[in-house]
Amino acid sequence: MVRAASGVLCARPSLFSNNARDAGLGTARRADAHAGVRAASGWLSARAPDAFSATEEGTGGYHLPVFPFEVAAWMQAAEGRFVIDGTLGGGGHSEMFLQAGASVLGIDRDPEALAHARARLTGFGGRFSTWEGNFSQLREIPVIREGRKADGLLLDLGVSSRQLDTAARGFSFMREGPLDMRMGPSSPRTAAEVVNSWSEADLARIFFEFGEEPKARRIAAAIVKQRVVGKFESTLELAACIESAVGRHGRTHPATRAFQAIRMAVNEELESLSAALAAAPAVLKPGGRLLVITFHSLEDRMVKRFLRHRSTACLDEPGWPEPRPNPDYQFELLARKAIVPGADETSRNPRARSAKLRVARLLEPMP
């Protein structure tokens, strides 16, 4: 196939195979159902953001960024460029872009992360700005609505080490805390709501789908049985119930997968990713780069299918007389396969073990 001034010319090479169904986003629910945001009542906004000190050096123990070298190399941040860091976290990746001379807009739905990163990156003055909210709403950010487009967009998915390690956030099955797990006030529900009110079938479904937990049904049944006696209130209470239902085998804690599934449901993580990918072409300049780091096979599959479809010039189906131009053809894959961490990185940062980085570039619009 050829991308020419007149559009895309499609021909059918012998081994050509594409499938429109691979767009992968068709059935995902959109993440704009955040209207019912919880008020400050249950949110942790009362906790002082200035608990973080501007004098902390480096990450201040907040979060070690994954793929530091690869992200720097693929993003090509430089003076005069504008990068959106859709998952600001501790600000590690943003700091690299700022040091390279770029301007950065850091997005996070967690007010604590924003406060920490603002304090850390204050020295970059007006080149660094922030926006609190879900990256699913990229198009709603004031500077974007005003028409500013970015040279790069980074999504480094999941939660930060700080969020995981802070017992009061309720993400950890190893630390006593409330069953919360919200990344921020825009998360539509708490873990307690999921665990104490979702049906046994819905719990089993998320454990199976989001957690890839083979004992999903047994865990769901144990939770529903125990909550009749009294509602779950704490992380360790839930972890103990799961452990007593399935036992402990091997080194991985038996609650690992169920906790991950509950976190993904609480924060509508797949829906948010789907919406952000759909919005990415609208916020990037032609030539702008999209970098997505995933830690979960469902997320990676979604990114892979999205990019594969959007970087395919011609679609072909059995029964079509000839291939047709793909109306969604917008990206060029800069790395054909997912980039995975090297041994150096995983020994320095074990959390990077399951990370995958995918990189693409937005093409010029077609005439």
Ligand SMILES: C[S@@+](CC[C@H](N)C(=O)[O-])C[C@H]1O[C@@H](n2cnc3c(N)ncnc32)[C@H](O)[C@@H]1O
């Ligand atoms: C893995 S950490 C990012 C770490 C960051 N790259 C660094 O160098 O420190 C992910 C961050 O993204 C935020 N986040 C995750 N999903 C989000 C979403 N849908 N919208 C906005 N922020 C999100 C989390 O709150 C968390 O702070």
